[in-house]
Amino acid sequence: MALSITEVCTGCWACIGVCPNQAIHADEPIFAIDPEKCTECVAEFAEAQCAAICPIECAIVDELGAPLNPPGSLTGIPSENWRVEIVRL
Numbered sequence: 001m002a003l004s005i006t007e008v009c010t011g012c013w014a015c016i017g018v019c020p021n022q023a024i025h026a027d028e029p030i031f032a033i034d035p036e037k038c039t040e041c042v043a044e045f046a047e048a049q050c051a052a053i054c055p056i057e058c059a060i061v062d063e064l065g066a067p068l069n070p071p072g073s074l075t076g077i078p079s080e081n082w083r084v085e086i087v088r089l
């Protein structure tokens, strides 16, 4: 039972200090969670502390790959309203 950090992690360091089990490593450019240490905070808190502080949607996922902060959950913008713009320099 452990969470994982995905490639959309920006390496902001916010999650490092809040993990009660020192399970998060700064393997830049993205960070990583040690599955041997991560308890999903079940015994310590009501919610996973790394996901609670993470500012990036889909950066932290559960064992099934489901994001704890899914698209739209932090920005309030539903994914169907997303628009990709290509900027030519």
Ligand code: SF4
Residues within 6 Å of the ligand: 003, 018, 019, 020, 021, 022, 023, 024, 033, 037, 038, 039, 040, 041, 048, 049, 050, 051
């Ligand atoms: S879920 Fe909890 S124990 Fe697991 S990495 Fe996140 S903060 Fe640490």
Ligand code: SF4
Residues within 6 Å of the ligand: 005, 008, 009, 010, 011, 012, 013, 014, 015, 016, 031, 050, 053, 054, 055, 056, 059, 060
């Ligand atoms: S808080 Fe989120 S974006 Fe920041 S380092 Fe941790 S996983 Fe990456």
